[in-house]
Amino acid sequence: MYYSEFETAFEARLQTHTDVYPCAVEYHRARFDQTIQYLLSSILEQTEDLIQRPETNWTHTEEIVSDILYCGDITIKQLFSLEIPNQLTADRDFEAVKTKLYETKYYPISEHLNYISFPPALERKAFIRKHLDCFKGKSRFCDLGFGPGVLTAFILQQNTSWQATGVDVSQHCLQHAQRLLRKKGMLGRSELSVGDVRTLPYPDDTFDVVIAIEVLEHIPDPETGLSEAMRVLKPGGYAITALPVQLPLMMHLYDFDTPDEVLALYKKVGLEVIDFETKEFQRQTGAFVDTFALSIKS
Numbered sequence: 180m181y182y183s184e185f186e187t188a189f190e191a192r193l194q195t196h197t198d199v200y201p202c203a204v205e206y207h208r209a210r211f212d213q214t215i216q217y218l219l220s221s222i223l224e225q226t227e228d229l230i231q232r233p234e235t236n237w238t239h240t241e242e243i244v245s246d247i248l249y250c251g252d253i254t255i256k257q258l259f260s261l262e263i264p265n266q267l268t269a270d271r272d273f274e275a276v277k278t279k280l281y282e283t284k285y286y287p288i289s290e291h292l293n294y295i296s297f298p299p300a301l302e303r304k305a306f307i308r309k310h311l312d313c314f315k316g317k318s319r320f321c322d323l324g325f326g327p328g329v330l331t332a333f334i335l336q337q338n339t340s341w342q343a344t345g346v347d348v349s350q351h352c353l354q355h356a357q358r359l360l361r362k363k364g365m366l367g368r369s370e371l372s373v374g375d376v377r378t379l380p381y382p383d384d385t386f387d388v389v390i391a392i393e394v395l396e397h398i399p400d401p402e403t404g405l406s407e408a409m410r411v412l413k414p415g416g417y418a419i420t421a422l423p424v425q426l427p428l429m430m431h432l433y434d435f436d437t438p439d440e441v442l443a444l445y446k447k448v449g450l451e452v453i454d455f456e457t458k459e460f461q462r463q464t465g466a467f468v469d470t471f472a473l474s475i476k477s
């Protein structure tokens with residue numbers, strides 16, 4: 180809603196109140212002005228805070244927006260008018276989520292937009308940055324559920340000899356990620372395809388590093404997906420994983436209750452966890468915890 184429309188709506192509401200409470204008009208108008216002033220100053224404060232931080236400054240934002248326009252093959256106007264799928268109360272069923280969410284043009288774009296300033300997304304990138312050493316001397320990594328391809332591109336950007344492989348269940352994500360890698364001149368170092376983390380099209384012990392960031396909770400049985408990731412990981416290879424705790428969303432088909440449950444899963448499939456971080460994030464509906472792990476296949 181534009182400000183002028185909001186003002187008209189406010190005036191109409193105020194008129195109704197004036198009819199009932201004639202003495203309170205000035206009070207309501209003053210409160211309205213104060214509220215707008217408060218909102219504006221808090222928006223400006225947040226913006227100022229964001230542009231000071233290196234990971235969310237204007238250059239970073241400019242790069243992400245230009246990547247999204249290219250990958251999504253859309254204009255700024257279309258970006259603003261993209262429809263957000265409104266089925267967030269749909270059944271938590273894999274095929275339903277796939278059709279209603281993953282297979283929409285909106286999906287990779289919205290996941291990509293998260294990397295502008297959505298704290299949990301920035302934290303995923305920060306965790307990978309912290310552990311870039313585990314890629315050293317290794318050449319092949321596999322990104323399971325690569326989504327918009329932001330993390331795949333980020334890793335490939337670090338070393339021109341590294342090669343990325345990966346699957347994502349969404350055709351739209353594949354197209355988006357491939358365009359991103361092409362834009363950054365890295366497409367030739369990647370082999371991405373549509374596929375399911377539960378049935379990977381790779382032989383045993385193929386990869387030096389396997390990444391499964393915020394994907395295993397999207398299947399009803401995360402252990403199946405993680406066991407499959409373990410199968411394709413070389414002995415002594417690294418797994419970089421992220422899983423949310425107590426974040427029941429429509430696309431999350433498995434809810435982890437505690438960080439300990441996540442750790443128990445890693446142990447069960449034979450991963451030795453060497454770094455485990457938990458971070459709490461605020462949402463409108465309450466707080467949730469994201470867990471980030473670096474583990475070795477023993």
Ligand SMILES: C[S@@+](CC[C@H](N)C(=O)[O-])C[C@H]1O[C@@H](n2cnc3c(N)ncnc32)[C@H](O)[C@@H]1O
Pocket residue numbers: 281290303323324325326327328329330346347348349352374375376377391392393394397398
């Ligand atoms: C929250 S996004 C995370 C994307 C990316 N890893 C990142 O952190 O930017 C989850 C991704 O998992 C994909 N996905 C969901 N179920 C999958 C499955 N069974 N096999 C492979 N990918 C899947 C979705 O299409 C989506 O791109």
